[in-house]
Amino acid sequence: MTKQLLAAAALLIGSNASANETLDFSMGSISGNTYAIGVQVAETVRANGDYNINVKTGGALGNLIMIGRDQAQFGHSSSGLALAAYNGQEPYEQRMENLRGIAKVMESSFQFLTLENVPIDSLAELREKQYPLKIAVGPRGRENELLSRRVLEANGISYDDIRDWGGRVEFISISDANSLIRDGHLEAVTILSGLPYAPVVEINSARQLQMLPLSDETVTTMQEQYGYTATEIKASTYEGIDSPVPSVAGGVVLVTNSNVSAETAYQLTQAVCSDQGRDRLATLSGSISSYLASIEACASGIGIPLHEGAERYFSEAGIVQ
Template structure:
């Protein structure tokens, strides 16, 4: 399978060959084609016939895989001649992939898209050639501790300095970055935890849940849409508690990293006694800034007109609405998306 860049390179070589032949036949006549205009025409080429969707695997069991499959179904069934090609991605790297134009649509996190547009950590340069189509769902930070562990707040963790065994997500993942930012707002570093006799363990959600179920760790700092199945499973064998995040800390994290204030509702888990203040981010779909406006308009319209179907794709999408789609993306909406939302009266 050829990538879009390889296809464009092949087409470009053919065009140059034909142009050379025409010049040879026409003596000293020069083409009236403006090179800059030629580039603009390439940028305006429709993506609908071969859309590269980055970050999902067709038929896979992950959330992005299932949402991506549902999104592909909606697009292909409602836009004649459209075709989706699934391209596996790596979370944070998806922003760079879309920025470089190596994919047409891509899953990404709103906070990371924002950080990339500003050249902030974890990015080493500005990646601002990305625009948003819509928000998809909003994972929240959930800091869960064994009920028997001798702290009841993150402030108490900083004060008492217990030997906590904490799982923070895979290195460099959005969960790990959010966990590190949260701890640092309470004046805690990974080295501090190790100096207390504790440990910081880089584990996936499934691994961390299994370890907590076996009491091999004391706490999980995890991001996801509540209720999370992994935490529900742990709660069947262990007594748990979720630590709230102080408002002033949430406010600082929102300002510095582009997260949003959030609440884990009391009814999300049987071990909660009240709503738990926290912060969240959005999973969004992004596209290169120069993707044709009409293409994005058609894609967003197809999704907007099939929300009932999307609600059944995954439980994370049950509250998806046009209003939700148009907000919280962290970066500017693509003009094609803006056009649709304006037509529907969602934005001014």
């Protein structure tokens, strides 16, 4: 994050207590893109109205709980988690039907990567051969692990199956997986991220990877049951992976709740999706810049119903009816 954004964050956290409306933003870590998004949006909204805004750190899974309980009024998550929270699906125990969408700002693509010398070319072949795969799927309770498990289950494979075949399933971060793959202790990893993802580039530079495609049936299941979208990871996204790979993607979405006024939700949406808003956010990362090329991108694939204020903004822009 730039020094200017950090300075702005400090001003926002200590902002005018006599403002007409107080909003708490729950974003990601202070060094990450989503926190910077929160700072940018807060600056714009405060300039256009009488708001006291606190930008706080959080996480994609927990932010939805905070927003659903009205302990925060705005934050980031993913389209898949937002839909799960709205419907009361795993990892959420209760429905949060008051969640509402504002915009989508990035896409994260699911990547199922194995070392090139692993003798399987698909998940169907993994099952047929009962290959003893040694794989890292991310920490338990995170979206990456949840999606990895669902993709495997859609192909008739459980974690217990992999263990029964002589393989391993590790619930570790990508940085830990990197070390274990380099050392020969693991041979596969899953990740849900923007493209290209630097840790994958790093692994691939040391040990050549291949990416397993998702079948049409798996993609359809992820779409219909869990709210992901079909995508194709372009050839040469990573060196040595020379063909496009079918997969699914989830959006990095900005969310509020139905208690937030229509006018405030309108201001939040405008701060993100106007030409000026998209230009400001595009300076934060290449992933945001490449995705937010149009206002249409802002309104697509959010996963949950739009807030009425966001709906009004997109309607005025001719995006939704």
